[in-house]
Amino acid sequence: MLVTQKGFSLVELLIALLLGSVLLAMVIGLYVTGVSSGAKSLKYSRLRTDLQSIISVMETDIRRAGYGGDEFMVGSGATQTVDSINSAEQDCIVYYYNHDAAPSITDANKMAFRFIPGENEIQFGTGVGPLASDCYAAGNGSWTALSDKQFIKITALDFTDLTDSSISGASATMRSVQIELAGELASDSRYTHSIKTKVQVRNLEFK
Structure with missing residues (x-):
């Protein structure tokens, strides 16, 4: 007895191929979307982490301002x-403290942080004059970049000097500094982040 074997017709094969292609395209699309989303999340996470690291460095250092005696007091x-x-054009904070037990004040104890809008970066300086306006004087201080402008574009850095309260008899003042930092990804300005914090200066000011 002759048995007839049947297979798929050309139309059925074409339909199966079409459905398979559509399914494959959907899977690839989901994969690409997931990878892209993951990469963007990673970049934003690094943006936040880098800005927080910069803030932490500034907080830790500024908190020590004034330590080391009268020579290390700074200001008018x-x-x-x-x-x-x-x-609008100048954002800088100057502070002195004796971090190396120096017998007298040296350039290494004269520190500052400043924002350079044209470079979109934050810089740390030593050997800076006692007033914040000295930060932008030609030849004043030795400066190094604190932020990576290839990855992060710093858009704002503001320092606000605050006087929180007075201690009994107004003989001493507790001073704090508010820091506001904002930045965005250098490669994609849609990713932005900002941080605001307040730092209490370690040593009191006695009048």
Whole structure:
């Protein structure tokens, strides 16, 4: 007895191939979307982490302002432990402290953070004059970049000098500095992040 074997017709094969292609395209699309989303999340996470690291460095250092005696006080008339400037073109904070047990003040103890809008970066300086306006004077201080402008574009850095309260008899003042930092991805300005924090200067100001 002759048995007839049947297979798929050309139309059925074409339909199966079409459905398989559509399914494969959907899977590839989901994979590409997932990879792209993961990469963007990673970049944003790094943006936040890098900005938080910069803030942490500034907080830790500024908190020590004034440590080391009268020589390390900074500001107009040596009455402040920290001096800052906040304007459209200049944003800088100057502070001194004796971090190396130096017998007298040296350039290594004269520190500052400043924002350079044209470079979109934050810089750390040593050997800076006692006033925040000295940060932008030609030849004043030795500066190195604190932020990576190839990855992060710093868009704002503001320092606001605050006087929180007075201690009994107004003989001493507790001073704090508010720091506001904002940045975005250099490769994609849609990814932005900002941080605001307040730092209490370690040593009190006695009048």
